Amino acid sequence: MGTQTDRLTDIGPPHYEKFLHPVIKKNYGKWKYHENPAPGVLCHVSETGDRIYTVRAGSPRLLSIQTVRLFADLADKYSGGYLRFTSRNNVEFLLDNPDNIAPLKKALTDAGFPVGGTGNAISNIVHTQGWVHCHSSATDASGIVKSVMDALCDHFTEQKLPAKLRIALACCLNMCGAVHCSDIAILGIHRRAPKVRHDTLNKVCEIPTVIASCPTGAIRSATVDGKPSVEVIEEQCMYCGNCYTVCPAMPLNDPENDGLSIWVGGKVSNARSAPSFSKLAIPFIPNNPPRWPEVVDAVVNIVDIYARNARKFERMGEWIDRIGWPKFFELTGIEFTRYHIDDFKNAGLTYARSAHLRF
Amino acid sequence: MADQKYPTPLLDELEKGPWPSFVKEIKAAAKAKPTAEDLLGQLELSYEEKISHWKHGGIVGVMGYGGGVIGRYSDVPEKFPNVSHFHTLRVNHPSGWFYTSDVLRKLCDIWEAHGSDLTNFHGSTGDIILLGTKTDELEPTFNDLTKLGFDLGGSGSVMRTPSACVGQARCEWACYDTMALCNDLTHLYQDELHRPAFPYKFKFKCSGCPNDCVASIARADLSIIGTWKDDIQQDDAAVSEYAAAGLDIQKDVCDRCPTKCMDWDGKKLSINNRECVRCMHCINVMPKALRPGKEKGATLLIGAKAPILQGALLSSVLIPFVPADELLETLKELVSRIWDFWGEYGNNRERVGELIQRIGMSAFLDAIGLDPVPEMISAPRDNPYIFFQGEDVAEGTAEDEEVQNEATVKETK
Numbered sequence: 167m168g169t170q171t172d173r174l175t176d177i178g179p180p181h182y183e184k185f186l187h188p189v190i191k192k193n194y195g196k197w198k199y200h201e202n203p204a205p206g207v208l209c210h211v212s213e214t215g216d217r218i219y220t221v222r223a224g225s226p227r228l229l230s231i232q233t234v235r236l237f238a239d240l241a242d243k244y245s246g247g248y249l250r251f252t253s254r255n256n257v258e259f260l261l262d263n264p265d266n267i268a269p270l271k272k273a274l275t276d277a278g279f280p281v282g283g284t285g286n287a288i289s290n291i292v293h294t295q296g297w298v299h300c301h302s303s304a305t306d307a308s309g310i311v312k313s314v315m316d317a318l319c320d321h322f323t324e325q326k327l328p329a330k331l332r333i334a335l336a337c338c339l340n341m342c343g344a345v346h347c348s349d350i351a352i353l354g355i356h357r358r359a360p361k362v363r364h365d366t367l368n369k370v371c372e373i374p375t376v377i378a379s380c381p382t383g384a385i386r387s388a389t390v391d392g393k394p395s396v397e398v399i400e401e402q403c404m405y406c407g408n409c410y411t412v413c414p415a416m417p418l419n420d421p422e423n424d425g426l427s428i429w430v431g432g433k434v435s436n437a438r439s440a441p442s443f444s445k446l447a448i449p450f451i452p453n454n455p456p457r458w459p460e461v462v463d464a465v466v467n468i469v470d471i472y473a474r475n476a477r478k479f480e481r482m483g484e485w486i487d488r489i490g491w492p493k494f495f496e497l498t499g500i501e502f503t504r505y506h507i508d509d510f511k512n513a514g515l516t517y518a519r520s521a522h523l524r525f
Numbered sequence: 526m527a528d529q530k531y532p533t534p535l536l537d538e539l540e541k542g543p544w545p546s547f548v549k550e551i552k553a554a555a556k557a558k559p560t561a562e563d564l565l566g567q568l569e570l571s572y573e574e575k576i577s578h579w580k581h582g583g584i585v586g587v588m589g590y591g592g593g594v595i596g597r598y599s600d601v602p603e604k605f606p607n608v609s610h611f612h613t614l615r616v617n618h619p620s621g622w623f624y625t626s627d628v629l630r631k632l633c634d635i636w637e638a639h640g641s642d643l644t645n646f647h648g649s650t651g652d653i654i655l656l657g658t659k660t661d662e663l664e665p666t667f668n669d670l671t672k673l674g675f676d677l678g679g680s681g682s683v684m685r686t687p688s689a690c691v692g693q694a695r696c697e698w699a700c701y702d703t704m705a706l707c708n709d710l711t712h713l714y715q716d717e718l719h720r721p722a723f724p725y726k727f728k729f730k731c732s733g734c735p736n737d738c739v740a741s742i743a744r745a746d747l748s749i750i751g752t753w754k755d756d757i758q759q760d761d762a763a764v765s766e767y768a769a770a771g772l773d774i775q776k777d778v779c780d781r782c783p784t785k786c787m788d789w790d791g792k793k794l795s796i797n798n799r800e801c802v803r804c805m806h807c808i809n810v811m812p813k814a815l816r817p818g819k820e821k822g823a824t825l826l827i828g829a830k831a832p833i834l835q836g837a838l839l840s841s842v843l844i845p846f847v848p849a850d851e852l853l854e855t856l857k858e859l860v861s862r863i864w865d866f867w868g869e870y871g872n873n874r875e876r877v878g879e880l881i882q883r884i885g886m887s888a889f890l891d892a893i894g895l896d897p898v899p900e901m902i903s904a905p906r907d908n909p910y911i912f913f914q915g916e917d918v919a920e921g922t923a924e925d926e927e928v929q930n931e932a933t934v935k936e937t938k
Contacts, residue, residue: 174671175589176715179617182694182704185625190694197697199813210695218695226547228656230554230561231633231642238626238633247626251646253690253739260695278545294649297571298547298564299597299613299656301579306571308547309539316542341831342649347743347839378873381834408834408874414581421575434743436735436750437806438783441742441839455572456535479781479806511836 187248187260189218205325206281207267219261221245221270223279224290224315224322227255228298228308236277244270254290254332256283282323286330288469289322291315293335294343296354302407303337304354304424305453311335313457314352317466328476328485331469332433339406349482350465351429351444358423359403360416364390371413379412404510425452428464430494431483439484445491445516447498449505464500471497490524529555531566535573554642560657561641563607567599585612585660587667591721593677594663610659611641614666615652615678617711617718620704621691622647631673639666650728651688651739652678676715682725682874684717689731690738698808699733700751700821701849707731709853723864724871724880734817735805741829741840746877747860748826748840749852753818756798757807763814764794778807822848825859828878838878841886845900862893885912 183191193212200210208220221244225233237257241249244266245259252258257279259270271281283289291314294300296307314333321327334345337354345351367373376396377385384402388395396416409416428451432444447468451460468482475497476485486494495502508516529552539548551568554561567578583596595613602609616632636642636655639662645654653675658666667677678686687710690696692703710729711718717727730741733751741748768774774794779787786800787807796807798818808815825847826840847855867877870884870892881889890897 173588173668175676176719177671177674177676178712178715179676179708180619180628180674182620182623182708185619185623185628186694195693195699195702197693197695199697199816201812210697220695224545225646226545226550227645227647228547228550229644229646230550231637231644232553233550234629234633234644234646238629241626249624249626249629250691251622251624253622253651253688255646257646278549280543280545292649297568297577297579299579299595299611301577301581301597303577306568309536309572312539312542312544312546312548315544319543322544336831339831340833341837344649344740344744344831346831346837347740375873406833410581411833412874417581419576424575434737434740436737436742436802436804437809438781438804441737443837443839453575455575456538478777479810 185248185250187218187246187262189216189262190248190260192216193218202285202325205287205323206271206284208284209264217262217264219264219267221259221261221267221274221281222252222256222283223258223274223281224283225251225255225257225279226308226312227290227293240270240273240277244273252283252290254283254292256290280319280323282325285325286327287321287323287325288318288327288331288333291333291335292343292345294337294341296337300337300342302340302410302419304356304419305337305426306455307335307337307343307354309456310352310426310458310461313459313462314465317462318469321469327473329479329481331472331482333465340411346429346443347432347434347441348444349430349433350468351432352461352465353427353429354424355427355450356405356407356418356420356424357450358405358418358420359384359398359400360407360410360418362390362396362398363415363417364393364395367395367413367415368393370415376409376413376416379409381406381408385409421453425450426458426461427451428461428468430468431481431486433481433483435481438479439481439487442483444483446506447494447500449503468498493524529565530562531569533565533569536565536569551643557637558642559607560611561643563605564611564641564643564657567601567605567608570601570604579611585610585663587664587677590677590719592680592683592719595680597657608657611657612660612663613657614640614655614663614670615648615650615680615686616655616670617676617678617686618647618651618653618688620689620707620711621694622651623694628673632670632675635666635669635673639669650678650685652686677719679718679726682721682723683719683727684714684723685726685728686718687711687729687731688739690733692731692733696733697812698736698751698805698817700753700817701731701733701749701823701852703731703733703749703751706749706852706856710856713857717864722868724867725874725876727864727867727877735803736809742826743829743839744831745829745840746827747856747863748829749823749856750826751817751821751823752803752846753821754846755818755820757796757801757818758816759794759796760814761793764811765792767811767814772811778810781806781810820848822846823852825856827863828876828881830876830878834874835879835882838876838882840878842901843895845898859893866892 334348336343388397428448429444585596641657689703689707730745829840
């Protein structure tokens with residue numbers, strides 16, 4: 167390496183202020199209220215009387231630089247060059263001229279980016295990398311997201327649901343996408359204990375670290391073919407993959423047994439009811455690429471039943487709380503199994519501990 | 526696509542349908558980049574075999590940093606040599622994910638010069654993701670990024686890139702300046718972001734109101750959720766306009782209130798603000814008529830995480846209210862105490878929420894010097910196995926039993 171005198175480090179991110187639309191800069195902290203004139207369009211009104219319009223479009227999150235440049239071109243043409251992304255991977259253009267809303271919507275739609283995701287709609291699915299970039303994934307992420315959103319696209323471009331509905335996907339229990347508080351969570355799941363590579367384990371991993379990594383104490387030291395290694399007590403393994411994360415000689419990906427599970431009724435918002443976890447609806451659906459029809463059908467079915475039965479403002483979990491889980495399983499036709507009853511820590515907290523039953 | 530290097534009949538199915546296609550994105554990049562072309566080929570193989578073809582990550586990065594790059598190697602490099610290394614850079618996003626077309630184009634130019642032409646806007650934690658390049662391109666990419674004013678985000682056992690909702694930039698409900706706080710925290714803790722020194726990851730997420738648009742209560746070790754102390758700001762004329770426009774205020778607002786603290790007599794909406802839990806429902810439904818109060822700040826909550834290892838946790842209340850203008854100073858003091866204790870007592874790969882589960886919240890409060898307050902719990906304990914402190918039992922005087930129930934904000938400063 168040569169001299170590093172011009173090398174910059176620890177500069178942190180650029181200050182956001184230089185990327186703010188002038189109307190936003192002027193009215194920062196002065197916003198008074200907002201309206202939602204059409205799906206995918208917001209109008210924020212300031213105490214000064216100024217208005218900023220937002221046009222929101224869905225994206226696949228995985229973007230080529232060609233598409234990022236297309237967004238930049240559209241921003242130059244319609245929003246003075248100002249745009250942002252949402253926490254759910256939508257792109258938003260910030261406009262001071264309402265006359266640009268209609269042509270921008272048309273340009274986005276023509277380019278294949280649906281406008282919507284506001285109000286009582288299904289916004290974009292937050293998701294993880296899957297087979298595109300992850301070693302521990304039990305499934306792909308982008309392919310399922312694409313297939314599910316193809317089937318639910320009208321719920322993105324319209325606002326006809328009882329309340330907002332948030333879907334998220336994580337391709338393994340690590341949950342880089344932290345999907346555990348979503349109205350519907352699609353979660354990749356492993357079902358076999360890791361297959362220990364005894365020939366390499368002692369060379370690439372520290373055995374005490376591997377043993378300590380297991381939350382259920384299912385890993386113990388063992389000598390295999392004269393080599394120091396570990397063994398897994400299979401009945402104690404819950405396939406979390408933590409040992410694989412600390413040690414590459416503990417792989418647990420398995421094409422025949424990996425697949426997906428569906429969870430429902432979680433939320434992060436405090437509106438009305440407290441934030442809550444998603445609960446298990448379907449314990450396992452096999453991987454079926456390229457379009458995972460069983461997963462798509464399962465999600466669409468849950469959305470349809472919810473949309474027909476929930477009351478105005480009821481999120482998925484609030485609806486289920488009102489009607490009860492037996493009714494949820496009856497209406498959706500989803501089979502209730504032993505896997506729905508928790509058997510990990512504090513499992514008893516989810517048992518029915520009253521005689522409050524609906525018949 | 527007759528000129529495609531590898532046929533991709535399975536992935537081609539994902540170019541159909543109304544939702545934008547990631548396969549089209551990879552194919553667009555593949556026209557110029559052999560890396561994207563080989564990614565497409567390897568992904569097709571994963572679709573055929575239903576398994577990931579990425580090896581366990583390796584230690585790669587830029588000089589002097591211990592995070593920010595996710596090392597990734599193909600397990601079939603002989604078939605797809607251009608993705609034999611396919612490392613990803615996490616790049617700190619500007620607060621609120623605001624950009625100009627100009628800066629986006631410059632980021633694209635850097636990635637065109639050094640990488641696969643593929644990105645994520647954005648990764649789960651909020652970083653800009655530059656998806657896939659070779660080891661020897663990492664340092665040149667980093668140098669170009671810093672010249673443009675961007676820096677890497679976190680990975681591994683570090684403070685991860687903090688994120689914030691759109692806040693006061695474009696939301697009337699933001700009870701503090703989320704974007705400024707996010708930016709301040711990120712700059713303040715550059716060392717903790719870039720050089721792993723923690724038992725595991727640590728996340729901050731800044732939401733301006735209890736709608737929690739960045740899911741801080743589900744995802745952040747330290748959740749900063751905006752709230753207010755005084756009365757909801759109410760515009761009676763606007764309430765009447767909503768009623769005249771057909772909103773059923775009794776049914777859609779009052780009946781949905783979790784504490785039933787609102788009354789509507791057909792003309793006037795009355796709110797018992799002392800019973801309001803600041804859930805946001807009525808404000809969400811009538812944004813022109815109701816707004817958060819004027820005495821604004823945030824609730825600090827601790828300990829959320831996804832399931833790995835001991836199960837998922839939501840954050841729980843640590844400090845019920847910190848005034849907006851005291852947030853940064855309070856957080857600095859609080860965080861240094863939390864990190865000191867967690868750094869010393871946390872096990873390897875134990876998030877702070879799991880440390881609290883292991884030792885108990887009371888012991889954690891002792892360790893960081895906070896007094897217990899009833900806002901921290903949904904209910905007092907219902908089991909009688911109380912670990913009495915030695916000094917309480919030995920002396921047993923009335924003086925020792927006095928509970929210090931003072932507000933804790935001042936204590937932490």
